[in-house]
Amino acid sequence: MSLTEGVLVRGLVLLCGGAELGFQLPEGAEAEKVPARPGKADVDRLLTSGPQRLVVVGQDGDLAAVALRLLRKDRLGDIAVGYVPTAHSEIAQLWGLPRETSASFDTAWSAEPRDVPLIRDDAGGVLLGLGVVRKPRGVAYCDDTEALRGEAELLEVRPDPRAGSDTSSSGLSVTITRGRLLKRRTRLAGRAFQLGGSEVVPERDGVPCPRPMSRWTWYRHTHDFRLVLPPTSV
The missing domain is CATH 2.60.200.40 (Tumour Suppressor Smad4)
Structure with a gap:
């Protein structure tokens, strides 16, 4: 059984730089297409609805760009961020994220967040x-x-x-x-x-x-x- 079965999470899935998942999103998920390394105009407007969770689908630089916007908007403490890498990922390797896309999304959407060091x-x-x-x-x-x-x-x-x-x-x-x-x-x-x-x-x-x-x-x-x-x- 996948992690998303029987779990109702509400949040946004950010498809960065033309990224696609290739499967239907679970209930409660809304997809938004944003550019690679999305900036203020792309991300900040999506934070006003107070999503429980963001899932970033893209590359390491995309995830870092989203983290920067959360930092600037003082939202680091109240939004959990999942990550589905679409290319080789040092972040996924460092933190032991699944390599297969569907397993990676299941984790990103349904698993628990942990506080990890943010380097500036x-x-x-x-x-x-x-x-x-x-x-x-x-x-x-x-x-x-x-x-x-x-x-x-x-x-x-x-x-x-x-x-x-x-x-x-x-x-x-x-x-x-x-x-x-x-x-x-x-x-x-x-x-x-x-x-x-x-x-x-x-x-x-x-x-x-x-x-x-x-x-x-x-x-x-x-x-x-x-x-x-x-x-x-x-």
Whole structure:
């Protein structure tokens, strides 16, 4: 039996960037087609009816865009968000979401939400799955620990599934990869990560920052994101 059978949930299914599910929606679901990475004009008008739940069908950058609107509208605490990825998803991999579309939708529509760390940056964006900086050169700190001095091949930042509910401590994990052939990886965890040095183009959930940055910070927001997860998730 699917999770949606016998469960009446009311909410919105956001079909981002031409995404389709290929099956009939359950009772109580209303579908809205929105552009890829929907913005203020696309999302805010849909929040006025106070939906119990949003289900985002699309890519990681689409989910992050919706999370940003919930943050800006101060709705992080009262709307649960399910996710049905339509392509490879670092978010789904990180949080153990089902890969098959119908199972993914069943989870997104009917399972319980959990508070997960919402990572922000000092350029006004959010991060839910994977942040990347390629070939960083400079000095970086994870909280008070020096994480990098010099250059590296790759820098990756993710929300930390092991983080607790205290938003004032921990929340993100950092992996720094050095060396082209013999790769050496350093892993750290903390609440904030800061990088300063040569200009880089950070990527947030698959979307490059619109301009090069010489300074960049990722940090855990003071309120978590209510992401719908399967019971067996991490």
